[in-house]
Amino acid sequence: MLILYxxxxxxxxxxxxxxxxxxxxxxxxKNIADPAISAELVARGGKAQVPYLVDSERGVxxxxxxxxxxxxxxxxx
Ligand SMILES: N[C@@H](CCC(=O)N[C@@H](CS)C(=O)NCC(=O)O)C(=O)O
Numbered sequence: 001m002l003i004l005y006x007x008x009x010x011x012x013x014x015x016x017x018x019x020x021x022x023x024x025x026x027x028x029x030k031n032i033a034d035p036a037i038s039a040e041l042v043a044r045g046g047k048a049q050v051p052y053l054v055d056s057e058r059g060v061x062x063x064x065x066x067x068x069x070x071x072x073x074x075x076x077x
Pocket of ligand 1: 007009010011012013047048049050051063064065066
C-alpha cells in the first residue's frame with residue numbers, strides 16, 4: 001500500500017493525487033495539518049515538505065512531486 005503525506009491546499013499534492021487517480025492507484029493520504037502526522041513525516045524524511053510518498057512494500061520513500069508522479073507511472077506500466 002502506498003501512503004502519501006499531503007497538506008490541504010498544496011498544489012504539488014493535488015498534482016500527485018490527480019496522477020494517482022488517473023492511473024487508478026490507491027493512496028492512503030496522511031495530512032500534516034495534524035501535528036502528530038507532521039512529526040511522523042519529519043521523522044521519516046527529515047523535513048515537513050509535502051508531497052512525500054511511502055511505498056513500504058518496496059522500501060521506497062521520496063519527496064518531489066515530479067519524481068512521485070514518475071514513480072507512480074512506472075508502477076502502473
Ligand atoms: N519541489 C517540490 C515542492 C513541494 C513544496 O513546495 N511543498 C510545499 C507545500 S505546497 C511545502 O511542503 N512547503 C514546506 C517546505 O518545503 O518545507 C515538489 O514538487 O514536490
